[in-house]
Every structure is written in C-alpha cells, then in structure tokens.
Amino acid sequence: xxxxxxxxPTPAAARTFSSDNAAGASPxxxxxxxxxxxxxxxxxxxxxITAGVRGKLSEIFERDVDLLIVSTGSAxxxxxxxxxxxxxxxxxxxxxxxxxxxxxxxxxxxxxxAKLVPLGGDDAKIDADELRAAVRNKAGDVHxxxxxxxxxxxxxETGSVYSLDELRTLGSIVKxxxxxxxxxxxxxxxxxxALGASPAELTWKAGVDLLSFGATKNGTMTAEAIVxxxxxxxxxxxxxxxxxxxxxxxxxxxxxxxxxxxxxDLWLRNATHANAMAARLQDGVKxxxxxxxxxxxxxxxxxxxxxxxxxxxxxxxxxxxYHDRWEPGxxxxxxxxxxxxxxxxxxxxxxxxxxx
Ligand SMILES: Cc1ncc(COP(=O)(O)O)c(C=O)c1O
Numbered sequence: 001x002x003x004x005x006x007x008x009p010t011p012a013a014a015r016t017f018s019s020d021n022a023a024g025a026s027p028x029x030x031x032x033x034x035x036x037x038x039x040x041x042x043x044x045x046x047x048x049i050t051a052g053v054r055g056k057l058s059e060i061f062e063r064d065v066d067l068l069i070v071s072t073g074s075a076x077x078x079x080x081x082x083x084x085x086x087x088x089x090x091x092x093x094x095x096x097x098x099x100x101x102x103x104x105x106x107x108x109x110x111x112x113x114a115k116l117v118p119l120g121g122d123d124a125k126i127d128a129d130e131l132r133a134a135v136r137n138k139a140g141d142v143h144x145x146x147x148x149x150x151x152x153x154x155x156x157e158t159g160s161v162y163s164l165d166e167l168r169t170l171g172s173i174v175k176x177x178x179x180x181x182x183x184x185x186x187x188x189x190x191x192x193x194a195l196g197a198s199p200a201e202l203t204w205k206a207g208v209d210l211l212s213f214g215a216t217k218n219g220t221m222t223a224e225a226i227v228x229x230x231x232x233x234x235x236x237x238x239x240x241x242x243x244x245x246x247x248x249x250x251x252x253x254x255x256x257x258x259x260x261x262x263x264x265d266l267w268l269r270n271a272t273h274a275n276a277m278a279a280r281l282q283d284g285v286k287x288x289x290x291x292x293x294x295x296x297x298x299x300x301x302x303x304x305x306x307x308x309x310x311x312x313x314x315x316x317x318x319x320x321x322y323h324d325r326w327e328p329g330x331x332x333x334x335x336x337x338x339x340x341x342x343x344x345x346x347x348x349x350x351x352x353x354x355x356x
Pocket of ligand 1: 021071072073074075077098099153156157184186187216
C-alpha cells in the first residue's frame with residue numbers, strides 16, 4: 001500500500017475528483033478521430049460514420065431511432081425540450097436538476113420562454129406524488145403555463161439511479177394526461193451499468209420520447225447525441241439544431257467518437273469502471289468514523305460530509321473536488337472511466353490521515 005506521506009507525490013490527474021468532465025478521452029476514441037481524418041467525407045452528418053452510429057444506437061435500443069449529434073449536453077437538453085413543449089408550456093423537473101440549475105437558462109431560451117417548474121423528491125429523484133399533482137396543475141387554464149413535458153435525469157445529479165419500477169411509474173404519470181417525456185442521460189451509461197437493465201427498458205419502453213445520450217463524461221471528447229424515439233420529431237429537431245449552430249460541418253469527427261464509444265461496449269465498460277471506483281470510495285469511507293456518507297453512490301458520484309480539517313488538508317494536498325457548495329462541510333467526489341483504484345486508495349488514506 002502506498003504511503004502518501006513518504007511516497008512520491010501522486011500526479012495531479014490522480015487527485016482530480018471534481019468532475020467526470022475533467023477526465024481525458026478513451027484512447028479508442030482518440031484513435032477513431034485520427035482514422036476519420038484521412039480523406040474526404042460528406043459534410044453535415046451525411047457521412048457514413050454518422051449513419052453507422054445511427055445503426056448502432058438502433059441495435060442498442062432495439063428499435064429504429066434517429067439521432068442528432070451535438071457538442072454539449074446542455075444543447076442536447078435544450079433542443080430536446082424545445083421540440084417537446086410550446087413556449088407557453090412548462091417543463092416539470094427536479095429542483096436539483098442540471099436543466100434547472102446549471103444551464104444558464106438555455107432551456108427557457110431554446111423553448112422561447114417555456115417555464116421550468118421544479119419539483120421535490122429524495123436523492124434528486126422526482127417524487128411520484130408531486131408529479132401526479134403537477135401534470136394536471138392548471139392544465140387548460142390560459143392564465144397559467146400548460147404542463148407539457150417532464151424531464152428527469154438518469155443517473156441523477158447526486159449519483160442516484162431511478163429503478164426500472166420508478167421509471168415505469170413516472171412514465172405512466174407523464175403519459176396518462178398526454179405529456180411528453182425527456183430524459184437527461186448525461187450519465188445514462190452509468191445508470192445502465194448500475195441497473196443491468198436494457199437501454200430499451202430504461203427509455204422508450206417507459207415512455208421516453210427523447211434521450212440526451214451523454215458521452216463526454218464517459219470517454220468521448222466533444223460528442224453527445226439526442227436519441228429520437230418519437231421519429232415524428234426528427235425533422236423539427238434538424239432545423240432547431242442548425243438554427244442553434246449545432247450542425248457541425250465535419251460531423252464525421254463527432255460521429256467517429258460516438259462510433260468508437262459504442263463499439264465493443266466501450267460505453268458500458270467505461271461506466272462500469274467509473275461506478276466501481278465510486279463504490280470502492282464509498283466502501284472505504286464507510287469505515288472512517290469521522291466521515292458521514294450522504295446518500296448512496298449508485299453511479300459515479302459520492303456525497304459526504306467531511307470535518308473541516310479534512311477538506312482543508314485534502315485541498316492543500318492538491319485534490320480537486322467541490323465542497324461547501326450545498327451545505328457547509330458537504331463535499332462531492334466524482335469518479336470516471338479514467339480513475340484508478342490506486343488513486344481511490346490514496347484518497348482514502350489521505351482522508352484518514354487528515355481525520356487524525
Ligand atoms: C446531469 C447533467 N446534464 C447535462 C449536463 C450538460 O453537459 P454540458 O456541460 O456538456 O453542457 C451535465 C454536465 O455536467 C450534467 O451533469
């Protein structure tokens with residue numbers, strides 16, 4: 001076992017727990033981009049690699065899907081929501097959701113003014129009873145916004161995961177009055193890896209119309225996709241993506257990343273590893289009495305409460321992680337496909353050392 005008080009300093013990369021966005025890219029994905037660079041290809045998504053990605057996603061989701069490849073998760077979310085709600089509609093979401101807190105009003109902007117209505121629920125998951133009330137709240141009343149779309153995040157912003165039963169329940173609440181259903185899958189791979197359920201069961205079979213299929217946090221460089229289950233939305237999404245500056249001329253480079261991501265289950269292998277690293281951290285932290293675990297890390301995010309001297313000590317050691325953002329003492333550790341078991345063991349040892 002390494003002893004961080006005497007061993008050579010751990011490289012900074014191994015002390016990065018701030019975000020999976022800080023991780024690099026899988027070598028297979030970098031190689032695929034290099035391969036895609038030789039020779040010409042049709043632009044704007046009419047290349048063969050993009051067609052191949054659509055084929056792979058159709059296999060993975062067990063039905064013909066369309067896709068729009070975009071460069072950020074926020075674009076995937078905002079474009080999807082814009083296609084699912086009129087400007088006078090409301091987007092029902094969790095109060096801790098990324099669309100509600102971290103997208104600078106992009107959903108409101110892209111929807112031309114639809115209103116986000118935040119709902120509660122434990123572990124960043126939408127509470128079924130609150131949703132049941134909200135889907136009918138003032139429906140048809142011109143003085144209010146019209147409940148139009150429900151957006152949930154899978155895996156959630158706190159690292160929890162909706163079970164299949166929970167998704168089916170929420171899906172039926174969404175669909176019964178005829179609302180639309182969006183899933184922010186910035187960490188969808190982590191949810192699939194955690195649950196072992198099929199991607200189809202976790203999405204369209206539960207009523208999801210559009211999925212923001214995240215990839216950048218899990219191994220790609222700059223590529224995310226909107227997976228379109230309701231293909232009547234495809235043409236509109238195409239216009240919206242172009243208008244938003246999200247139709248890349250050299251789409252093949254985005255597509256090459258996704259193609260490699262979906263080949264030989266790289267997306268699931270990466271996510272399984274990231275989840276396992278968070279579980280390793282969780283198991284280690286459980287044995288440290290000075291640390292309180294907050295919620296369960298079902299995917300790759302772990303929240304806990306650390307004594308002040310531990311947080312300060314780790315920061316002084318060069319660790320990066322978010323802290324004191326939610327409540328004093330609360331910290332968030334995020335693992336990724338690039339996190340090594342050694343880096344988790346070193347972190348645990350340093351927590352123990354600072355806890356005294
Ligand atoms: C849950 C969730 N959704 C969407 C996004 C948006 O991704 P991007 O930063 O690529 O716009 C993030 C990014 O951290 C996220 O955590």
